Amino acid sequence: MASSENDAAAQTPPPPADDNSSESAPAALSKKQAKKMAKKEAKEDRKQQSSAAAAAAAGPEDDPFSGNYGDIPVVEIQSKAISGREWTEIGALVDELSGRSVLVRGVAQTIRPVSKKMAFVVLRQYVSTVQCILSVDKEFVSPQMVKFATALSKESIVDVEGIVSVPKEPIKGTTQQVEIQIRKIYCVNRAVSLLPINVEDAARSEADIQKAEFAGEQFSRVGQDTRLNYRVLDIRTPANQAIFRIQCHVEDVFRRFLRSEGFVGIHTPKLIAGSSEGGAAVFKLDYKGQPACLAQSPQLHKQMVICGGFGRVFEVGPVFRAEDSYTHRHLCEFVGLDVEMEIKEHYFEVCDIVDRLFVAMFDDLNENCKTELSAINRQYPFEPLKYLRKTLKLTFEEGIKMLQDAGVEVDPLGDLNTEVERKLGQLVREKYDTDFYILCRYPLAVRPFYTMPCYDDPKYSNSFDVFIRGEEIISGAQRVHLPELLTTRAEACGIDVKTISSYIDSFRYGAPPHGGFGVGLERVVMLFCALNNIRKTSLFPRDPQRLAP
Amino acid sequence: MASSENDAAAQTPPPPADDNSSESAPAALSKKQAKKMAKKEAKEDRKQQSSAAAAAAAGPEDDPFSGNYGDIPVVEIQSKAISGREWTEIGALVDELSGRSVLVRGVAQTIRPVSKKMAFVVLRQYVSTVQCILSVDKEFVSPQMVKFATALSKESIVDVEGIVSVPKEPIKGTTQQVEIQIRKIYCVNRAVSLLPINVEDAARSEADIQKAEFAGEQFSRVGQDTRLNYRVLDIRTPANQAIFRIQCHVEDVFRRFLRSEGFVGIHTPKLIAGSSEGGAAVFKLDYKGQPACLAQSPQLHKQMVICGGFGRVFEVGPVFRAEDSYTHRHLCEFVGLDVEMEIKEHYFEVCDIVDRLFVAMFDDLNENCKTELSAINRQYPFEPLKYLRKTLKLTFEEGIKMLQDAGVEVDPLGDLNTEVERKLGQLVREKYDTDFYILCRYPLAVRPFYTMPCYDDPKYSNSFDVFIRGEEIISGAQRVHLPELLTTRAEACGIDVKTISSYIDSFRYGAPPHGGFGVGLERVVMLFCALNNIRKTSLFPRDPQRLAP
Known part of the structure; x- marks a missing residue:
């Protein structure tokens, strides 16, 4: 009776109503x-x-x-008995x-x-x-x-x-x-007989849809918004099962690597009195009669824990950004992987952790998530990430030079926009054969107030960004651990220092030189797998128009 | 030149100003x-x-x-050079x-x-x-x-x-x-010369203070509020360094155990449209023009992920409770360890995970955190936790009977208050020689709307609480996976079902029977070490009067 009855997709009911609306459709x-x-x-x-x-x-x-x-x-099925x-x-x-x-x-x-x-x-x-x-x-x-x-x-x-x-x-x-x-x-x-999404439709690759169309068949495309509206069905596809298993694996490696290097995992409050990063992109709320904010990062508190003598710490937790960003790579709530550590002499000690952590992570994913990666590949084909055994480190000035040599007009002391970052990623790939690199010594003006200026040129800072496939996934820096300089820098950046006084005071009681970095978990998964939208790597994404499900 | 110059505590400056104010002082x-x-x-x-x-x-x-x-x-120290x-x-x-x-x-x-x-x-x-x-x-x-x-x-x-x-x-x-x-x-x-807290004062045990007083010496007691105001100094004490290292270790074991049992770590949104647990104890905010809440638990979303076919999931993340609780065991923000899993027949399958997870955790802490536990013990002496190799499971009715036999008046279908829970813990310890046990089959009326009623008596539910040293640390249950029953139960509990419609709809697309539980990370550490206040196990606690530092 063994059978070779194989093509499970052959018999599908008429495609359900579907919107192919763009991401930003209401x-x-x-x-x-x-x-x-x-x-x-x-x-x-x-x-x-x-x-x-x-x-x-x-x-x-x-x-x-x-x-x-x-x-x-x-x-x-109401816990009547255990049958054995x-x-x-x-x-x-x-x-x-x-x-x-x-x-x-x-x-x-x-x-x-x-x-x-x-x-x-x-x-x-x-x-x-x-x-x-x-x-x-x-x-x-x-x-x-x-x-x-x-x-x-x-x-x-x-x-x-x-x-x-x-x-x-x-x-x-x-x-x-x-x-x-x-x-x-x-x-x-029993499931209802008419499902809002057909899981097989949601699992089909664009190539398969086009192949079928070429053969005169018609398959339904499931749009991004429909997927997110019926996420409970959408996440049943092999690619989605794989994406969130890989996400968990990324966190496993992050935690395991840092623990083995003497880091302590911490939890800092998300409800805070002042904004942690400045700017308007903050969710405000009433906290028992006091004005409060949702933390845009664990920045201030993780530094305070370093001042509290913990040496090396990390945190995995939600961060909140009230930005009106409708791009493929921004969310209003995402998972931050944060690291902060004492440094002895140089912020390159932080870059060294980034280097070894991510090389270990990429190796581990390639080695231990083969099934998951091929499940994603079947629906969303991608090239494996190219990375070097020792991560390439370029200075911002070198990056600017590469861009200028390629005819790209850039402000040598301004920030790089997404398009220019992509272009630089391309140039770096051509020259160094890597999709993963560190760009350091950023202009001070484009970094947050708590960033340590360079010793030799205050126009630059002891900071870095890290890129995968031409997109930023990590920001890091040495921090200002001198309360006077910190106050000056905060004021220069338009921060109301009264709102962060307990943070600034933390540096008056003996503060070690330190630095750290923050990573967006969803971005790591998105860019490792070359997915085209961060909503694909967030279980229930939050953007300016989406608060449900 | 080797010396036996030992008593580091002998020479302290005059004690700094200190408030010995109680926990609830503004x-x-x-x-x-x-x-x-x-x-x-x-x-x-x-x-x-x-x-x-x-x-x-x-x-x-x-x-x-x-x-x-x-x-x-x-x-x-501005990253000038790497000396080697x-x-x-x-x-x-x-x-x-x-x-x-x-x-x-x-x-x-x-x-x-x-x-x-x-x-x-x-x-x-x-x-x-x-x-x-x-x-x-x-x-x-x-x-x-x-x-x-x-x-x-x-x-x-x-x-x-x-x-x-x-x-x-x-x-x-x-x-x-x-x-x-x-x-x-x-x-x-350099630290400022006059510190708001002397770290040695903050590190001294009550016994040592009293011994000194008996000898005519005077040591400063550092009150809870002062500690929290200057947390950066307070967390430098050996006991606090140990507490937060143990907290991290608890999370390590939680994650490692569940991963080895096939659970997937997930992250669900903290910004949600409706309240997750009902009731008034919810922080509200404006989300781009829409009314939003901070999740009181990942309850609804973790269940939705189970409906999404992930089988077994867990989450570690902040949960928010706007309750006006001024007790030693409540916080407005704490770290939830959440678990949700498909069950085949009975919610005891969930209890079995609780049993093995926590026995593994306690074993691991006792084995691998000896230094930390003794550091805590030196400042806050405590008896080691008593627990059985196979966790004791009593029914709520059995618990009521034990209380009644001991002359305690209790409503057999009402909830247990803190005092009665403590008393029951004492009785259980006397009879079964354990500080850790599961109390199951709670009255339905005292459980959340999503709790599955018992098959044989709808006055009771397929639910449980878990106690350490007479205090609740875990709540768990089988969930209602039938959308009609869920709607009825939500309405009966006064929930506006419109606000949770996407949650209820999740059960219409084929929902496996499932159950789960939630643990408060701070409570686990507090009760394992028999500490007297949950503020001791939160780095930067949030209570109705504290939003800083």
């Missing part, structure tokens, strides 16, 4: 659609449930195998289990009736999928059972019990290379 | 004091700096060893280095002139301290050099170069059992 529009959709669903749902109930009710009388299928009653049965993970279904009976729980990704006597069900769990075959026989499976299974809605949660078998030909449509011959099938939880 | 009062103090300091500071400059200026002419000491010029010199960590100073020359950077914890020709300097780095001896000789040390060193203010950052020696008698006042015979001493950064 989310409000989609919400209306959502409401309409929800009503429709609820109706469908009731219809479906009553017919299912009818089927189940009809079952027992005329089907000797009626115990082998059906909807699991709610009471049974063992579930096998779909990812663990391998050849060695051939002939063995297994019990799996998964999502019904596709359900394909072949005839009244046979059907295929592809079950998915996390990133793994397996093909299950339901075929009428004299011992376990009745035609009613096939009917029950084929009436299930896609994305429903299903328990399947059956025998593992190895098909003669390799299976193309699933991750697992075995099949399950179903003996029992129960529905744990 | 922070505003202390702020005024702070301002006054800052002014005074600034004046002292200027005085001190000019006299130091004078001394340094006088040096070169009449002292052949003038190159061996002095203030390092600012320009030298090697610094030794104070914690790495051991017998084996005897006779070797080392360079260390540390905080001048105490400076004791013995005569015009000799002085002791205790240097501190993180949790380690070492005694350094400065004694006039013909090769390196002049009387002017001794004068320079003894004029340094405590808590200044100092570089010392010298020879390691092993004293004949053990050193009681420092962690390291070697001394450094100073040959060079430079000040990297």
Whole structure:
């Protein structure tokens, strides 16, 4: 009965309504659609449930195998009992289990009736999928059972019990290379029959869509806003499962590397009295009658912890930016990976940590996330990141020179805009064969007030940015640890020093020279995988127009 | 020249002004004091700096060893050069280095002139301290050099170069059992001479204060509010260095354990449209013209990620509670350790994770944080936590019965207040010899709307709390994964379901049965170490009256 029934995508229902709206289209529009959709669903749902109930009710009388299928009653999934049965993970279904009976729980990704006597069900769990075959026989499976299974809605949660078998030909449509011959099938939880997003549509690469179009077929493209409105469905795709597993892996390596170098993980408050970075891009709120801000970074507090004698610290936590940025690389809330450390002599000690941390991270991702990276590659093809064993460090002046030599007009003491950064990334790649490099000694005027000026030229500062594929992901610097200079610099940058007095005072009680850096977690993942939008690497992104879901 | 000059605490300056105000005393009062103090300091500071400059200026002419000491010029600590010199960590100073020359950077914890020709300097780095001896000789040390060193203010950052020696008698006042015979001493950064908190005062145990009082001596007690106002100084004490290193270790174990069990670390938004837990205790703000809240927990979003097919997830992040709670165990912002997972049949599958995670954590802390635990114990003595290899699980009804048998009046369907929880903890300890247990099957009425009712009695729920030393640290439950029941329950609990519609809709697309729990990181550390106030385990605590530093 082993089968080579492979192309799970072949049988899709008519594509659901979809907006191909651009990123900046108002989310409000989609919400209306959502409401309409929800009503429709609820109706469908009731219809479906009553017919299912009818089927189940009809079952027992005329089907000797009626115990082998059906909807699991709610009471049974309310922690009624512990049966002691063992579930096998779909990812663990391998050849060695051939002939063995297994019990799996998964999502019904596709359900394909072949005839009244046979059907295929592809079950998915996390990133793994397996093909299950339901075929009428004299011992376990009745035609009613096939009917029950084929009436299930896609994305429903299903328990399947059956025998593992190895098909003669390799299976193309699933991750697992075995099949399950179903003996029992129960529905744990039903999805509405009309889903706002078809997960298979959401998982399809642009290349596949175009190939199908060329062949005269029509697949639905799922727009960015629709994806985000129905994120719970969208994140079920292999690429998204992989993206957020890689994100977690990045954090694992970040933490493990820094811990091994003597850093202590800390947590600083997000509710603060003054703004941490200055400027208007701050969310304000009332804190028990006092005006408060959401921290734009843990900058001030992580420095205070260094003044508190912790030597080397890091923090992973949300940072909030009320900026009206509608770009592919800005969010109003993102996860900051922050580092702060005492330095003995030079901020290059900080650059050294950046260098070793990120080379270790890239190595680790390439080595240990192969499955995830290829899942992303299948939907969003990208070139592997080029990086050197010892990270290239250029000065800002050298960068300016490279740009000028290439005919790009730039202000030698101004900031680089996104376009110029991209161009420089290109030039660096051509000359040094790397997508990852450090640009140091930035002009003082374009850095925050707490940045230490250069000893030899106060127009420049002991600071750096780090780039991946021509986009900035890290900013770092030596900090001013002298309270008088800090006050002067804050005032020069238009900061109300009263609002940061406890920060400035921290440097009066014996403050070690120190420096640090901040990284955006979403940007690391986005740029390592060359994804085109930061919203793809945030589970529930927040931008100026999106506060939901 | 090796010495047994030990009691670093013997010579302290007159105790600084201090408030012994209770925890709930308004922070505003202390702020005024702070301002006054800052002014005074600034004046002292200027005085001190000019006299130091004078001394340094006088040096070169009449002292052949003038190159061996002095203030390092600012320009030298502005990343001027990388000298290639090697610094030794104070914690790495051991017998084996005897006779070797080392360079260390540390905080001048105490400076004791013995005569015009000799002085002791205790240097501190993180949790380690070492005694350094400065004694006039013909090769390196002049009387002017001794004068320079003894004029340094405590808590200044100092570089010392010298020879390691092993004293004949053990050193009681420092962690390291070697001394450094100073040959060079430079000040990297000066502390103001009049510190708002004396670190040695802040580090003293109540027992030591009382012992001194009994002997007719007077030590200053540093009140909780003063500590928090000058947190940068307060966290330099051994106990505080230990507390926050343990906190980081707790997070290490949490993450490592869950990763090894197949959980994925996630980050969910803190800026949300509706409140996540209902009730009034929510911080509100304006989000680009839309009303927004700060998430009181990642509850809704972590469940949505489970609906998104991630199977098992965890999150470490800030949670915000606008409650007017002035207790020893409530904060307005704390770090939540959150877990959510699919369950196959029973919420005891969640309890099993709690059990194994926390037993692993307690084992690990006891095994790997001995130094830190004893540092805390020296200032805040506590009994080691009693816990069983397999965590005790009692039902709420059993708990009520134990309380009633002990003559405590309790509502069998109401919540337990703090006092009753403590009492139950005591009874459990007496009967089962454990400080750590799970109380399950809580009355439904006292649990949040998303809690799954019991299959056999809707007055109860599939939920649990976990207690350490009679105080709650964890709340967990099976969740309602059926959208209709969820809507009914939300309405019954007075939640405006419109504000959580995208959450409720998440369960319409195929939702697996699931459960999870949330832990307060600060509470774990507080209760493991039996500390009396949660403000001791938060770096920069936020309560209804404290938004700074």
